[in-house]
Amino acid sequence: VxxxxxxxxxxxxxxxxxxxxxxxxxxxxxxxxxxxxxxxxxxxxxxxxxxxxxxxxxxxxxATVDTNIRRVLQRIFLGLEHSEPKMNDVQALALAEQVLPAGEAYNWNQALMDLGATLCTSSNPQCVRCPLQENCCAFAEMSQHSLFPSGMVLRQLRKVAEKEANYQAKNQAQPFTSTNRYFRGRIVDFLRTLPASERIPLADLGRQIKPTFCDDDLPWLQKLVDGLVKDGLLDCAGDGVRLP
Ligand code: SF4
Structure with a gap:
């Protein structure tokens, strides 16, 4: 497959x-x-x-809770994500179940997903266009922030902005072609080119996926292979690896 x-x-x-x-x-x-x-x-x-x-x-x-639904529910009912109380998965589901309108789960869940994907986005919520702003705890906090710019909300917003900037800087510093995710994909792509039951020894595989591969890279490669085996994407035996 x-x-x-x-x-x-x-x-x-x-x-x-x-x-x-x-x-x-x-x-x-x-x-x-x-x-x-x-x-x-x-x-x-x-x-x-x-x-x-x-x-x-x-x-x-x-009820169902994906990333968008979780963010929207958090903001409407509890406030900005960095406010207290923070929700864990169990609490997020409990809140989603509690506010689920009777007989409207299909429309409600889709509406929350759409709202999170379009207006109530992670880093740039479009509150001025949002039909829920009058009932939204996060909007109330943000309004307070514009009246009292030195308040708690401003500090929270700064924290979010700094976190976002650090995350982006970290991602930009490491090119994708040097990430483990990239090499996991290279391993699977290369094994696709082999006949179905053929195995390849680990060191040979390393040379196929990384031009500068050397023996010192073997522990790193073994770790990648172990992860792929755990995910059911690779079959590893004494004489090498192949797709399952
Ligand atoms: S008012 Fe703003 S924070 Fe609240 S749900 Fe709408 S977009 Fe999200």
Whole structure:
């Protein structure tokens, strides 16, 4: 499945989807289950995916929390992300369930996702255009900030801006082609070119994916390989590695 998945990226998804397909055929007669409890039994399906399938595919009255929904709920009901109280995953889901309008889960969850993707974005919320500003705790905090620019909110906003700037500087300092993520992709891409059952010794693989590869790089390569094996993307044995 990893061979035919190219060029879609996120190879782990291919492995998970295949595994789920087998499980659904074997245990659910070929039909993806509808309830959250049964969906969570599928390998690789977490609470967000289970909620999204139950809500969007089966129109169930359930909450689901992705990054956008979490941010929007936090801002509307609790305030800016760096305010107290901060939400953990369990609290975010509990809040999402608490505010879910009866019979409207399908529209509500999509609206929250859309709001988070368009107006209530992570770094540049468009509050002046937002229909929820009158009911939004974060907007109230930000309004306070414009009246009292030396207040707590300003310090929080500065902290967010600095964090964002540091994150961007760090990312710019390290080119993608030197990251482990890049080399993980190189390993899988190279193994796709080999005949199905052929293995390649680790050192030979290293020379294929990194022109400057030397013996000192072996522990680094082994670590990458271990990670790929753990994700189900690689088969590693004494005589080398290959795709599963
Ligand atoms: S008012 Fe601003 S912070 Fe509040 S939900 Fe709308 S865009 Fe987000």
């Amino acid at each position: 990893i061979s035919v998945w190219v060029p879609l990226g996120y190879n782990r998804r291919a492995v998970s989807l295949q595994s789920i397909a087998y499980q659904v055929m074997a245990e659910y007669d070929g039909r993806i289950p509808e309830s959250i409890d049964e969906l969570l039994k599928l390998k690789g399906v977490g609470r967000y995916t289970a909620g999204a399938i139950a809500c969007f595919a089966y129109r169930k009255q359930v």
